[in-house]
Amino acid sequence: MKILVVGGGGREHTIIKKLKENKSVEEIFALPGNGGIAKDATCIPEIGATNIDAIVKFASENKIDYAVVAPDDPLVLGCVDALEAVGIPCFGPNKKAAIIEGSKVFSKDLMKKYGIPTAAYETFNDMNKALEYLETAPIPTVVKADGLALGKGVIIAETREAAKNAVISMMQDKQFGASGDNIVIEEFLTGPEVSVLSFTDGKTVVPMISSMDHKRAGDNDTGLNTGGMGTVAPNPYYTEEIAKECMEKIFIPTINAMNAEGRTFKGCLYFGLMLTPDGPKVIEYNCRFGDPETQVVLPLLESDLLTVMQAVTNETLSDTEVKFSSKNAACVIMASKGYPVSYEKGFEMTIPDEILPNVYVAGAKLSDGKLLTNGGRVLGVTAVADTLEDAIKASYAMVEKIHFDNAFYRHDIGAKALAANK
Secondary structure (H helix, E strand, C coil): CEEEEEECCHHHHHHHHHHCCCCCCCEEEEEECCCCHHHCCEECCCCCCCCHHHHHHHHHHCCCCEEEECCHHHHHHCHHHHHHHCCCCEECCCHHHHHHHHCHHHHHHHHHHHCCCECCEEEECCHHHHHHHHCCCCCCEEEEECCCCCCCCEEEECCHHHHHHHHHHHHCCCCCHHHHCCEEEEECCCCCEEEEEEEECCCCEEECCCEEECCEEEHHHEEEECCCCEEEECCCCCCHHHHHHHHHHHHHHHHHHHHHCCCCCCEEEEEEEEEECCEEEEEEEECCCCCCCHHHHHHHECCCHHHHHHHHHCCCHHHCCCCECCCEEEEEEEEECCCCCCCCCCCECECCHHHHHHEEECCEEEECCEEEECCCEEEEEEEEECCHHHHHHHHHHHHCCCECCCEECCCCCCHHHHHHHC
16 A cells, blocks of 8 residues: 655654554655655655645655545645545545634634533634723633644733733734634633544544643743643543543534534544543644644554554444553653744754664754754654653653754653652
8 A cells, every 4th residue: 555644743753653564555655754754754845734736646646545634734724625536535634624623713612502611712803802801801811813823822821911912912913824813712721631632433433542741841831832842641630530521521522513513523633621620621622633642642552553544534433443552651852942932953863773663753854864953843752661650761761862962852751640640
């Protein structure tokens, strides 16, 4: 089989390594891929993940048997629809279903309509009305840009002034472009956060192992919000009892709600949850595998990924075994100093061969046979072990062996989870 994976980050590298385990896979193409992915797939750097026409043309000309569309942008733009229109089966939701991440206003209204637990909220398309509302809104509050914003369109405002500044930066200064034309202002929830990725074919939903993301750039959750500085799985706060409640009140109702709206969701649906004193609530939906959650969840998958993905496409998920290991996984992200604001690129990386299977490269390019840094988040290092403590230790031990100038990483990935376990 010839497989095409759209995207070029650490998530895509993880998916590609997992797909390679299937013996029927002869060749994997990554569009655009990156310098690190090039060890595991044929990268086509000149075709970007949002260049839908070029992706379809490449897939048709190269007789691709199956495509995995991994990032949010091409999904929201209708990449799956375009590939399926030329007869190429895909993993990923179509454009109508991907709106669940593409518009926060849509997803909040969906939850309200179908009684799915989430934070109280108001939506605005007029800046002055939003500012007026903030005069009396409870503080702290959360301000969200409606559209996609690279995971950075959510601002937790601790003061009224910060909330107003967030609204102005989104709606007037267009910090996130058209994504800020509409905004959501919602109640600030408290409690442990949990990420649950799930496979769904629109009828059956199979949650994967839960995980805990670390969003802030610095140790002890200081600094700016990033795309994620590390993850551990499973999340100790996500008990069997809570999982059962989420299945009944959130997961199945969401699948049913999307079906009722004529937007059947097939692919990976990501539930960002907050375990509040009033029970689990949805913070956000993503229409794809999370990054870097994928880097701890897929290494724990014991079933064949391609088989599961094809079952999702063919709507036979209920007949397919999806089995996960009972072990623990930890992923530490190595980033470029200055991320997520500004950082230098082009530093040579050295990664010892013996740890390459555990390294998922996110931002790198090849130049004269050398692997150079080419992004804010550079790579993720994942270890799997019987205990979470051992997984964390093993991950950091591998991080120590990797070198590139201006590298930085958090030193406390998994510390909260270890404390919760105790």
